[in-house]
Amino acid sequence: MTPDPSNRSNGRPPTLREIADQAGVHISTASRVLRQPEPADGWSDSALRVRQVAEELGYQPNLWAASLRTRKTTTIGVVMPRLTDVVVATMFQGIEEAATAAGYSVLLSSPPDDLEAQRKAVEFLVSRQVDGLMLSSIHLPGTDFVDSLPLRSLPILLLNRHIDSATSSVNRSLPFVSGDDRLGGYLAGSIYWTAAIAISE
Template identity: 40%
Template sequence: MGARPAVTLKALAAELGLNPSTVSRVLNDPRGLGSRWASPDTTERIFALAEERGYRKNPYAASLRTAKSHMIGVVVPRLQDYVLATMYEGIDEAASEHGYFTVVSNSLDDPAAHRAKAEKLLDRRADGLIFGDALFEDPFLDELADRGVAFTLVSRRSPGHRSVTCDDYTGGRLVAEHLVASGRRSFGLIAGDPRASTSIDRCAGFLDALAEHGLGVDPSRVAPGGFDASAGSAAAARILAAGPLPEAVFAVNDFAAIGALGVLTREGISVPEDTALVGFNDTPLAGSVGLTTVRSPMHRIGRQGFELLMDVLDGKDVESVRLPPELVVRTST
């Protein structure tokens, strides 16, 4: 059985014996049944028939009249990542409260896909964009800014562009101070993706704080890669192959830390007795395995990223926001 044709404003107006513009004004009036565009009886008749006939507003027609789609495009590396998924929940929650809806797309941290997905969202009349996959050096963001496209960044920052992030540098410092205070003096660093500010800032904070104590990390024990468990496993294997076991390992992401934990366990290395292990973000899995980590306010980052975009769309002069991290000490240290 075929789908019923959509009910139009003109069809409703004809059945009611009213002018289509009157029906349109009543149905689009945010006061609903309290609309002043028609008498109470007429307003009630309009809404009753619209409900009976299954009338739905046409958002595309409305966007042509108002030049706004009330749609926000969101680009993330991968939505299966708990951190980005939680931030997206915050974005979508705030969007709903403002009468917007969101469309999310994955770039897999590929610069070409990052560009292509954003352009497709703009082609579909997105009012603005939120990027969770920005690279620290990101020429495409400079292009968008030159074109006057409204956008904000979440999770990662890029110089010259508005963002809402955790204060990742401070988070890295918190890890170093905790490990030094617990007596550790040699370290391994699972450094994540060197293109992302999350890796850059967390590593910088960690290394700077160690340097203030006259300590450092041997370059052979700094292992960049990705943010998932497999990348953490590979990085941990490289650190172990580089020489004596470090007294502590800092992974700039919980999932990378959990991948490292698997390698340490397979090698018969006890955590924290033989080496301490710290992650970053405080995902639920971190708590379940007793991982010391740095709590990032993921949901709040998403909400504030959307609010910042609303300010940008309103033409306000706004600055980037860095939210404070919190060290969560568990059994792995």
């Protein structure tokens, strides 16, 4: 199906209803197709028509209007200092890939290793109405930093940091992802001693 540009006023961006009409689907179907990532089993024929019409007419969804309607921005805020570090950069790449697969965008702030700069970075992301935060910071274990921010109703995931309810006035443990340094040390030691014994023999 070839989209008919004459159905629109000159210079006016296409609407979702126009996309649906020209693709021959209900407006709710067009909306769902254009806001969700591609399913694991691929797009259906009707979904492909919707996306083709949208692309050929130059349709761009109004993300601001959608966020007002759903009260979600489908955006995750990430505070990650030292992004030039290869480990940190690899971690962020994984975050972005997973977020994209789930239909989310990532808003990144990479402030210097400075408490006030990191505080402002978090405040900025909160002001952008992100749906959740991932925080990786050398200053994060200081609970005053977290407790002083308006984060009580916002989902937070700590990266390589841990704050529990016993040391934080937020009265809840914050979920975290961290490497097991103790296990890493044990494995490294085991490998070292195994190699040392083999050499001595």
